[in-house]
Amino acid sequence: MSAIIKTAEDIEGMREAGRLAAQVLEMIGPYVKPGVTTGELDKICHNYIVNELNCVPAPLNYGQPPFPRSICTSVNHVVCHGIPDDGRQLKKGDAVNIDVTVITPKGYHGDTSKMFHVGKVGPHVERLSRITQECLYKAIDIVKPGITLGDIGHVIQEHAEANFYSVVREYCGHGIGKGFHEEPQVLHYGKPGSGEKIVAGMTFTIEPMINAGGRQTKLLGDHWTVITKDRKLSAQWEHTILVTETGAEVLTKRSEESF
Known part of the structure; x- marks a missing residue:
């Protein structure tokens, strides 16, 4: 299967x-503080998505086994797909990725994530988070018709490894639209000029997962939570983008960002 090129109505x-x-991530920020549980963050996001936005949280009951919550909360050495937990209180110094996907009444998906710092965090936490965000921004910056998926992966891998970090390879970005996960797969490592060429009208996520230690991961027994094998810190940032005739439009841009 190839990428679904979006119509004007789809766009x-x-x-x-x-x-x-993006509004969900902007809303939840003030609640991310020491003492709150990831389960409480999930409930706040769920209620906002359903009652305020009139949308459906895409992760809830998705997959096999069904994902049991409405957002993913990946804390510290959790790489992705962390399940919110009513007993898991955040503490000062934690880093948590909150990953949100909404389905609008018209059936379209918006998928985005952001790193949040709980109180004051250590310089190593701050640095990994910043470099990972830079990986995302550098990738977005080169997106335009004619480049390849390998070009995107390469710019992410190059920046991460230049800063002595490693790139998770088992999980990747993806096409998105009326489907949560469409073609193509968007790897966060690769060789320039390799892979599918990008054309205007494609919509996909770029969501680099960058580790402070080795790139190896481990899937836990809940069949969702992915951690770093060496239990060192991981960070992730994600945007949904549209390929335009001249570049990229960041569909999940937050008010604090300028593209």
């Missing part, structure tokens, strides 16, 4: 989905 639907997903 408007994706713009709405991206804008609403």
